[in-house]
Amino acid sequence: MLTESEQDPATFWEEFYLTKRRTSSGRATAALQRIAAKLTPGRALDLGASHGDDVIWLAQQGWLARGCDISETAVARARARAAEVGLEQQAQFEQCDLSAALPEGAFDLITALYLQSPVALARAAILSQAARQLRPGGHLLVLSHAAPPPWSPKATPSTIFPSLAEELAVIGAPTPELEAIHAEIVTRPGRGPDGAEATLEDNLVLVRMRLT
């Protein structure tokens, strides 16, 4: 029998959305809201978009936003939510395997919000490619769990939790073209399955492709 980490990623995440996460909060990620409020809307791409809360929020702020995810179920739910709020043109979703390829195009904002996985994910290659798909003046926002929550039931491989230096290294920033605007640990309140509260730490990295 396969251990969890050996499972096929598409099967693992499909099962996750069918059995463990059936609903969405309907709320956009707070760090994204803070950062995007300072940017001029353009074309956005969210990597690992789940139920689409962040993409739909971006569309509501005037972005032409796309989300992609490996789970057909998550993508179908995201599309249905965009249609419910009348934003199916501005908030579009597609099934993809980012480990194979990113959606084509150049973007003013690319987000990778908790794009972390206990099964195979070519995360470093994905983030490095994302940086190459930024338009001049475009931003890449990476938010990642910096450590497991205290209620985590098992020892999770430490490779899932990158440091800020590792995040910058895989993105390939800073360089003369790619400016590192933020690289910091941010905190947020969290609540475990039994209601226990804790302060959770995230890596927040924001880089910008310089204007030529």
Ligand SMILES: C[S@@+](CC[C@H](N)C(=O)[O-])C[C@H]1O[C@@H](n2cnc3c(N)ncnc32)[C@H](O)[C@@H]1O
């Ligand atoms: C930890 S969840 C984070 C979801 C969402 N961005 C958020 O902030 O809640 C990781 C997401 O990445 C997706 N994912 C994992 N591997 C993927 C892959 N190879 N290609 C595309 N999406 C993938 C999963 O289906 C899942 O929705």
